[in-house]
Amino acid sequence: MPYNDEHRLAESEGSILDLKGITRLYRMGEETIYALREVSLSLSQNEYVAIMGPSGSGKSTLMNIIGCLDTPTHGSYSFEGEKVSRMNDRELAGIRNRKIGFVFQTFNLLPRSTALQNVELPLIYSGESRRKREDRAIEALTDVSMADRITHKPNELSGGQRQRVAIARALVTKPSIILADEPTGNLDTKTGNEIIGLFESLWEEGNTIIIVTHEEDIATHAARIIRLRDGEVEEDVVNPNRQVSRFAVQER
Amino acid sequence: MVQLRENIRPAFRALAANKMRATLTTLGVVIGIFFVLLMGWVLNGLDQAFTQSFAFFGDDILYIDKYDWSGQTDWMSQRNRPKIDMLQYDRFKERMLGAEYVVPTADRFSSDVRYGDLQLQGTMVYGTTSEYRDMYSGVMAEGRFFTEAENDLGTNVVVLGHNVHENLFPKGDALGRTIRIKGQPFTVIGVMPKRGTMLVDFIDNMSLIPIKRFFNIYGPRPGVTINVKAKSPEELENMKYEAIGVMRAVRSLAPEDDDNFGVNSQEMFSQFIDITRGVVWGIGLFMTGLAFLVGSIGIMNIMFVSVAERTKEIGLRKAVGATRSRILLQFLVESILLCLFGAMIGLVLTSLIAGFKDQVVSGLISLLSLVGLAEADTTVNLSFLSSTIPATQILIAVVVAVVVGVMAGIIPAFRASRLDPVEALRAE
Numbered sequence: 001m002p003y004n005d006e007h008r009l010a011e012s013e014g015s016i017l018d019l020k021g022i023t024r025l026y027r028m029g030e031e032t033i034y035a036l037r038e039v040s041l042s043l044s045q046n047e048y049v050a051i052m053g054p055s056g057s058g059k060s061t062l063m064n065i066i067g068c069l070d071t072p073t074h075g076s077y078s079f080e081g082e083k084v085s086r087m088n089d090r091e092l093a094g095i096r097n098r099k100i101g102f103v104f105q106t107f108n109l110l111p112r113s114t115a116l117q118n119v120e121l122p123l124i125y126s127g128e129s130r131r132k133r134e135d136r137a138i139e140a141l142t143d144v145s146m147a148d149r150i151t152h153k154p155n156e157l158s159g160g161q162r163q164r165v166a167i168a169r170a171l172v173t174k175p176s177i178i179l180a181d182e183p184t185g186n187l188d189t190k191t192g193n194e195i196i197g198l199f200e201s202l203w204e205e206g207n208t209i210i211i212v213t214h215e216e217d218i219a220t221h222a223a224r225i226i227r228l229r230d231g232e233v234e235e236d237v238v239n240p241n242r243q244v245s246r247f248a249v250q251e252r
Numbered sequence: 253m254v255q256l257r258e259n260i261r262p263a264f265r266a267l268a269a270n271k272m273r274a275t276l277t278t279l280g281v282v283i284g285i286f287f288v289l290l291m292g293w294v295l296n297g298l299d300q301a302f303t304q305s306f307a308f309f310g311d312d313i314l315y316i317d318k319y320d321w322s323g324q325t326d327w328m329s330q331r332n333r334p335k336i337d338m339l340q341y342d343r344f345k346e347r348m349l350g351a352e353y354v355v356p357t358a359d360r361f362s363s364d365v366r367y368g369d370l371q372l373q374g375t376m377v378y379g380t381t382s383e384y385r386d387m388y389s390g391v392m393a394e395g396r397f398f399t400e401a402e403n404d405l406g407t408n409v410v411v412l413g414h415n416v417h418e419n420l421f422p423k424g425d426a427l428g429r430t431i432r433i434k435g436q437p438f439t440v441i442g443v444m445p446k447r448g449t450m451l452v453d454f455i456d457n458m459s460l461i462p463i464k465r466f467f468n469i470y471g472p473r474p475g476v477t478i479n480v481k482a483k484s485p486e487e488l489e490n491m492k493y494e495a496i497g498v499m500r501a502v503r504s505l506a507p508e509d510d511d512n513f514g515v516n517s518q519e520m521f522s523q524f525i526d527i528t529r530g531v532v533w534g535i536g537l538f539m540t541g542l543a544f545l546v547g548s549i550g551i552m553n554i555m556f557v558s559v560a561e562r563t564k565e566i567g568l569r570k571a572v573g574a575t576r577s578r579i580l581l582q583f584l585v586e587s588i589l590l591c592l593f594g595a596m597i598g599l600v601l602t603s604l605i606a607g608f609k610d611q612v613v614s615g616l617i618s619l620l621s622l623v624g625l626a627e628a629d630t631t632v633n634l635s636f637l638s639s640t641i642p643a644t645q646i647l648i649a650v651v652v653a654v655v656v657g658v659m660a661g662i663i664p665a666f667r668a669s670r671l672d673p674v675e676a677l678r679a680e
Binding site: 064067069070089090093094096097098102104108110112113121122124125126169173 | 258262265266269564565567568569570571572573574575576578673674677
């Protein structure tokens with residue numbers, strides 16, 4: 001079933017983010033490269049979207065723009081009604097801090113900090129008191145079943161555990177969206193499935209999740225799949241054969 | 253302030269991860285701070301020593317003498333000036349109305365002051381008048397000073413300086429005894445307390461006798477110094493002009509003639525102090541500057557390395573909401589901590605030297621004597637140096653460390669703050 005116009009119209013009221021005609025250009029010497037070309041899409045509360053595409057399709061650029069790490073060359077981007085495409089560096093940092101939770105392929109934990117300190121990091125930048133930071137970080141670590149590992153440093157944790165800490169870090173600010181870039185790329189299949197299961201339960205708890213991936217297996221769990229090719233949206237559909245993760249069921 | 257605190261812990265962690273590197277990097281700063289503190293310590297000690305030493309000359313007394321004591325004028329050209337004799341003194345005193353006291357002194361080095369078999373080398377014999385005691389209050393420890401009558405008669409009486417007394421009469425029973433100066437018998441009628449200071453101790457090595465007797469013994473050759481005391485320190489400056497005028501009149505100098513005498517005061521020594529200070533400052537500043545230049549280049553370098561190594565971390569921090577200023581602050585704090593760490597080592601080193609100054613200097617001397625640069629038994633009086641570093645010096649060192657930290661860290665920190673988060677996250 002295509003994600004048709006009337007569907008979009010019906011949802012535009014409750015949308016979290018709206019991208020209209022987003023174009024991102026890179027200049028490489030004389031050449032101009034279109035990383036994204038006139039991309040438009042919107043996302044509602046509690047969606048579970050997979051952004052797919054081969055390398056060079058522009059999915060990383062799209063993720064960076066959605067994540068407010070990068071700004072579009074043309075087009076408008078609104079996040080919960082705020083015009084992100086017109087924000088300065090400081091305001092973008094604020095949006096990233098409060099509204100977006102990042103999960104990376106390489107986890108990106110601070111190696112010399114404990115799990116707790118890693119999860120606290122976004123709260124330091126939002127200026128929370130030390131007590132509140134700790135309470136909320138412990139809460140987030142509990143949500144990802146890592147409550148018994150809070151004093152461990154990344155090198156004392158397995159890959160799956162590290163990614164759970166990273167997910168806790170993304171959750172700790174109670175963001176509007178969780179943006180995961182190839183979150184299972186550095187994990188074996190079994191651990192990867194566990195992480196996908198975790199995303200699924202987070203979704204079921206009401207979180208909005210965007211996963212960028214090139215693996216069909218991962219994308220099948222999402223409720224909506226956006227396929228990019230050569231910087232353009234090739235397909236934007238409701239996932240017809242969505243799989244509920246067995247691990248997610250087991251978790252409960 | 254909260255931001256600062258949040259930055260200190262990770263900065264500590266980052267530095268602790270590379271202890272060896274951090275220590276080596278701060279070497280320049282360590283040396284710099286070491287010099288700053290050492291210099292401050294020495295200057296402080298010198299200042300104290302100078303003020304104490306020269307306070308003895310009095311802030312309300314002029315010394316009119318053949319020579320300028322400041323050393324500003326060529327010594328050789330002053331040699332041909334006429335000496336001041338007692339006749340000129342008498343005329344001067346008669347006309348010098350603005351002064352409270354006008355007292356002559358004449359001095360001679362004497363190797364011939366003896367009591368029984370004891371003979372003193374290198375002491376001084378001073379001739380003066382009975383007014384000397386009134387001019388310098390607190391000049392008597394025991395006994396009495398000579399009277400006007402004894403002065404006029406040229407009686408054989410002597411008042412002993414502190415060291416002379418101690419050396420000739422270890423038991424302290426000098427009063428009433430007879431000593432010999434240049435073979436002449438003198439009765440000890442008084443003893444002076446210790447008046448000398450570190451730099452000016454000749455005063456304790458002198459024996460005071462009536463000036464009339466002095467010229468009897470030593471002949472007319474020694475010149476007189478006229479000690480002129482103002483009624484208050486504030487009037488010293490005015491009195492100086494009066495004294496110059498009177499002295500010129502006494503010597504009948506024509507208006508176009510230069511003064512052929514010196515009018516000296518305690519103030520002249522401050523010039524001497526300033527020169528010494530200047531030399532210490534100059535050397536210290538040069539070495540400190542050099543050390544800090546090397547030190548800050550080292551720190552800047554290591555901060556660049558630190559930024560490069562943690563590019564990915566910077567990307568992550570930006571992704572989770574760190575603004576540019578937070579990143580800037582983080583690396584600036586790290587650089588400042590690095591410098592403060594260096595300052596701390598420098599402080600410990602300097603404190604050790606200050607605490608064990610005597611051992612350090614005697615060690616240096618024996619080292620120098622090994623290569624023949626010093627006599628093995630040389631002793632140095634270090635009492636003018638305190639055995640701790642003054643708090644103000646420590647404060648200055650801390651401020652300097654922070655300034656160097658900011659200067660060395662600002663460019664790397666700025667570069668870190670400007671990193672593009674997408675690029676930074678992609679870094680390995």
